[in-house]
Amino acid sequence: QVQLVESGGGVVQPGRSLRLSCAASGFIFNNYAMHWVRQAPGKGLEWMALISYDGSNKYYAESVKGRFTISRDNSKNTLYLQMNSLRGEDAAVYYCARPPWTGLRFLLDYWGQGTLVTVSS
């Protein structure tokens, strides 16, 4: 079965960096585009980034453009989110998510359990 497991969250000081990982299993990872979505405590969902199946196309929310980088290693079945220059408003649970089928679309069918990022001095 499809499984997505995020890791790498934790407490980080403002201005520092953090890299999140999403380990995928149960499907052919290099066939699917992948998304990152976050949710601040008590707030709604915020779409973060999308990467195509081969990593050649990447899209970002305006709020993180230039600070966050989405990438993937298809040989390791792993999705990444490199977060630089972190701010208080970046504190959230970060989810990776997969569409139900191949193709570059906004459609999120499979979700991980999320990893919590806390930004605090």
Add this chain to the structure above:
Amino acid sequence: QSVLTQPPSVSAAPGQKVTISCSGSSSNIGTNYVSWYQQLPGTAPKLLIYDNNKRPSGIPDRFSGSKSGTSATLGITGLQNGDEADYYCGTWDSSLSAGVFGGGTKLTVL
């Protein structure tokens, strides 16, 4: 401020019907498919509706979706206590080249 606008909350009694609206613009809902997500407390979101009005396998037909112009609507009939959750609409915004969600609607089953 979300690109897509949803009412913060809706409520209805068990067995009743409720609708949740999602308003956008020509660059998002007006041009692209809308999907809806249910988030139960403490859990990851779950896909309820895709391509405006299609239900994934396993989603009961009590849930329905529609789209007209730059607005979309989620309908839930035969409300159950287990439907209490936050509901989000989402779509692609072609002007932003980014995904966008509504602010979310909290459904209370009275």
